[in-house]
Amino acid sequence: MTVTALALPPTRASTRWxxxxxxxxxxxxxxxAAHTGLVRALFLPPLEALAARAWTEIVDGELSLDIAMSLxxxxxxxxxxxxIGVPLxxxxxxxxxxERVFGPTFSAYRQIALFxxxxxxxxxxxxxxxxxxxxxxxxxxxxxxxxxxxxxxxIPAHYREVARVLTFGxxxxxxxxxxxxxxxxxxxxxHLGLIYAWLATVGAEFFLNxxxxxxxxxxxxxxxxxxxxxxxxxxxxxxxxxxxxxxxxLAEARLLAWQRR
Amino acid sequence: xxxxxxxxxxxxxxxxxxxRRTTRVxxxxxxxxxxVRVRELTGSMPSLRRLQSVxxxxxxxxxxxxxxxxxxxxxxxxxxxxxxxxxxxxxIQEFVxxxxxxDDTRISLARVAQGFLFxxxxxxxxxxxxxxxxxxxxxxxxxxxxxxxxxxxxxxPLLILLVxxxxxxxxxxxxxxxxxxxxxxTYRGIRGVPARYREVGQVLTFGPWSALTKIVLPAAVPTxxxxxxxxxxxxxxxxxxxxxxASSEGLGYLMAWGRQLFQLDLVITAMIVxxxxxxxxxxxxxxxxRRLQRWQVAS
Numbered sequence: 354m355t356v357t358a359l360a361l362p363p364t365r366a367s368t369r370w371x372x373x374x375x376x377x378x379x380x381x382x383x384x385x386a387a388h389t390g391l392v393r394a395l396f397l398p399p400l401e402a403l404a405a406r407a408w409t410e411i412v413d414g415e416l417s418l419d420i421a422m423s424l425x426x427x428x429x430x431x432x433x434x435x436x437i438g439v440p441l442x443x444x445x446x447x448x449x450x451x452e453r454v455f456g457p458t459f460s461a462y463r464q465i466a467l468f469x470x471x472x473x474x475x476x477x478x479x480x481x482x483x484x485x486x487x488x489x490x491x492x493x494x495x496x497x498x499x500x501x502x503x504x505x506x507x508i509p510a511h512y513r514e515v516a517r518v519l520t521f522g523x524x525x526x527x528x529x530x531x532x533x534x535x536x537x538x539x540x541x542x543x544h545l546g547l548i549y550a551w552l553a554t555v556g557a558e559f560f561l562n563x564x565x566x567x568x569x570x571x572x573x574x575x576x577x578x579x580x581x582x583x584x585x586x587x588x589x590x591x592x593x594x595x596x597x598x599x600x601x602x603l604a605e606a607r608l609l610a611w612q613r614r
Numbered sequence: 615x616x617x618x619x620x621x622x623x624x625x626x627x628x629x630x631x632x633x634r635r636t637t638r639v640x641x642x643x644x645x646x647x648x649x650v651r652v653r654e655l656t657g658s659m660p661s662l663r664r665l666q667s668v669x670x671x672x673x674x675x676x677x678x679x680x681x682x683x684x685x686x687x688x689x690x691x692x693x694x695x696x697x698x699x700x701x702x703x704x705x706i707q708e709f710v711x712x713x714x715x716x717d718d719t720r721i722s723l724a725r726v727a728q729g730f731l732f733x734x735x736x737x738x739x740x741x742x743x744x745x746x747x748x749x750x751x752x753x754x755x756x757x758x759x760x761x762x763x764x765x766x767x768x769x770x771p772l773l774i775l776l777v778x779x780x781x782x783x784x785x786x787x788x789x790x791x792x793x794x795x796x797x798x799x800t801y802r803g804i805r806g807v808p809a810r811y812r813e814v815g816q817v818l819t820f821g822p823w824s825a826l827t828k829i830v831l832p833a834a835v836p837t838x839x840x841x842x843x844x845x846x847x848x849x850x851x852x853x854x855x856x857x858x859x860a861s862s863e864g865l866g867y868l869m870a871w872g873r874q875l876f877q878l879d880l881v882i883t884a885m886i887v888x889x890x891x892x893x894x895x896x897x898x899x900x901x902x903x904r905r906l907q908r909w910q911v912a913s
Contacts, residue, residue, distance in 0.1 A: 371752040376760065396776065450670075457671040458678075464896070465889040468855040468866075472873035472881045477695060552765040559767060560858060575771035583772055591764035598763075 398581045406581040415565065420589065423554055423567045426482070427597075430489025431550040438494045438546070439539055442501025447531055452502075459498065467492050467553065471560045482564065485557040492553030496545035504538025505531055540608055544601040551594050567593075697879045705879040706886070715868075719887060722853055722864040725781070729788025730849040734842060737793040741800025741841070745834070746826070751801070762794045766852055770859060779860040784853065791852035792845035799841025803834030839903045846899060850892050 380400065386392045387399035394402075410416040444451045445459065470491055478484035508531065516530045558568020567586050574583030679699065685691050686698035709715035740758075744751040770787055777783055807830050815825040831838075857866020865884050872880030 368752065371749070372756040375753050375757045379757070453667055453670045454674045458674050461675075461889065461893075464893045465885060466851045466854040466892055468851060468858055469869065469885045469888045471858060472869045473878070473885065475873060476876070476878055476881070552767065555765050555767050556855060559770070560855075571768070571771045575774055578775065580775065583775070587764055587768050587772055590768040591760070594765060595763045 403581050403584055407585050419565045419567050419570050422565045426485050426489055427550050427554040430486045431493050431547055433490040434493035434497055434546055438497030439501050442498040443505045446502035446505025463495055475561055480561040484561050488557040489550050489553045493546035493550040496549055497542040500538045500542025504535030508534035537609055540605050544605050547597055547601045551597055694876055702879045702882050705883050718865050718868050725784050726788055726849050726853050729785045730792045730846055733789030733792030734796050734845055737796030738800055741797045744801040745804025766791045767855055784856045787856050788849045788852050791848040795844035796841040800838050803837030804830055807833040843899050846895055854888060
C-alpha cells in the first residue's frame with residue numbers, strides 16, 4: 354500500500370512499522386488474553402497451540418490432502434467455467450442475435466444468489482465430487498461470461514470495419530480482431546472467476562459435505578469445538594485465496610504486457 | 615455550429631460534381647434536422663422494433679419452458695430431477711395463499727436490511743476515515759486487507775462458535791458481507807477526489823465539515839455507490855448462504871427444507887423469489903443512484 358501523507362513523506366521504516374503495528378498488537382493481546390485466562394482457551398487457544406496443531410496436522414494428519422482436494426475442485430470447476438464461459442461471452446458480445454436470444458436469460462441467471470443453486474445442484478448431482486465441481490463452475494461462469502461479453506462489445510467499430518475491408522471471414526475476424534480486442538477484459542473475467550471459484554469451493558464443501566477438503570475440516574472443527582483446527586483452516590482459506598489472487602494478478606500482468614508497448 | 619462538424623462530403627452515389635455543388639450540400643445541422651423529422655414521421659417504427667426484440671428475447675426462455683413442459687408430460691426426466699412446471703405454479707399458489715412465502719420473505723428481508731444497515735454504515739465510516747487520514751489508513755489497511763481475504767463464508771463456522779446460530783449470526787455475517795466492499799470503495803472514492811477540488815475548498819475557506827459534505831463526498835459518490843451496490847448484492851448472497859446453513863425460517867430455510875423433503879418444486883419456488891428480490895434490490899439501488907447523480911449530467 355502506498356502511503357501519501359500531506360506533510361513529510363514517511364520513511365520506509367515508519368511505513369513498515371505502521372503496517373504491522375495493529376496486527377502485531379492484536380496478536381500480543383491474543384497471547385496475553387489466552388495466557389492470563391481473560392478469554393477461555395476453549396474460545397481462544399494461544400498461538401503456540403495453533404502452531405503445534407498446524408505442525409501435527411501437516412506432518413501426521415491429512416491436512417495437505419485436504420488442501421490438495423480443495424484446490425483440485427477449485428481448479429476443475431474454474432477450468433470448466435473458462436472453457437464454456439469465454440466462447441459464450443464472446444458470442445454474446447459479438448453477435449446481436451445471440452445477445453438478443455440469450456442475453457436476457459443470462460441476466461436472469463446473474464440475479465439468482467449463487468448459493469440458491471446449492472439445493473438444486475445437490476438434487477441434480479448428488480453431494481459428491483460432481484456436485485461440488487458443478488457448483489464451482491457455476492460460480493466462476495458469471496464473471497467470465499460477463500467480462501468476455503463486455504470486452505467483445507467494447508471493440509471499436511472501426512476495427513471491425515477494417516476487418517470487413519480486408520474481407521475477413523468469421524474465423525479471421527475472431528482470431529485477429531475479436532480475441533485480441535477483448536483479451537484484456539477476458540483476462541479480468543478469468544481473474545475474477547478464480548476468486549469466485551475459491552469462494553464457491555468453500556461454500557460447496559460446507560453445504561455438500563462429503564469427502565476431504567478444507568471446508569469439511571472447518572465443519573469438523575466447529576462440530577468438535579476444536580478452535581485451533583477451525584482457526585487454522587480459516588487462516589489457510591485466507592492464505593490460499595491471497596496466493597491464488599496474487600498468481601492471477603501476476604499472470605494478468607504478464608499476459609497483458611504487450612499492451613503497454 | 616457547422617464549423618464543429620466535419621464538412622460532409624458528397625457521396626459518389628449522389629451523382630453530383632463536387633466542384634460545382636459544394637455550396638448546395640446540406641449543412642450538418644440541416645441533415646440532423648431532417649433526420650429528426652424522419653424519425654418523428656415514422657414514430658411507430660421504433661416501438662415495432664422494440665416489440666420484435668422483446669419477442670426475440672422471450673424466444674429462448676419460451677423454448678426452455680416448452681421443453682420443461684414436454685419433459686414433464688412424457689416423463690423424460692424423473693420427477694426428483696425436474697418436477698412438472700404446473701406443480702411449481704401450484705406450489706407457488708399454495709405458499710402465497712397460506713402466507714408462508716410472504717412470512718419467509720419478510721424475515722429474510724428484515725435480516726438483510728439490518729445487516730446491510732450496520733455493515734454499510736460501519737463501512738462508510740471506516741472508508742471515510744481511511745480516505746481522509748492517510749496515517750490512520752496506514753495503520754488499519756493491512757489488517758483490513760488481511761482479514762477481508764478470507765471468504766465471508768469461511769468466518770461462519772467460527773462465528774457460530776462465538777455467537778451461536780441465532781439472529782446474531784445472520785446479522786453479523788450479512789453486515790460483514792456489506793462492510794468489506796463498502797469500506798474499500800468509499801476509501802477509493804475519497805482517495806480519487808482530485809486534489810484541486812480540495813484546493814477549491816481551501817480557497818473558499820471551507821471548514822473540514824463543509825469540505826467533506828460539500829466537496830469530497832459528492833465527488834466520491836459514484837465510487838461509493840459501486841461499493842453500496844456490491845455490498846447489497848453480497849448481503850443478499852450471504853443471507854441465502856447463512857439461512858441454508860443454520861436457520862428455521864426464511865427463504866434459505868425454505869430451500870433447505872425442500873431439499874431435505876426432495877420437493878424440488880419448493881426449491882424452485884424459493885429460487886424464483888430469491889432471484890426476483892435480488893433483481894428488485896439491484897434495480898432499486900440503480901434508480902437511487904441515477905437520481906443522486908442527476909446533477910452530474912447537468913454540469
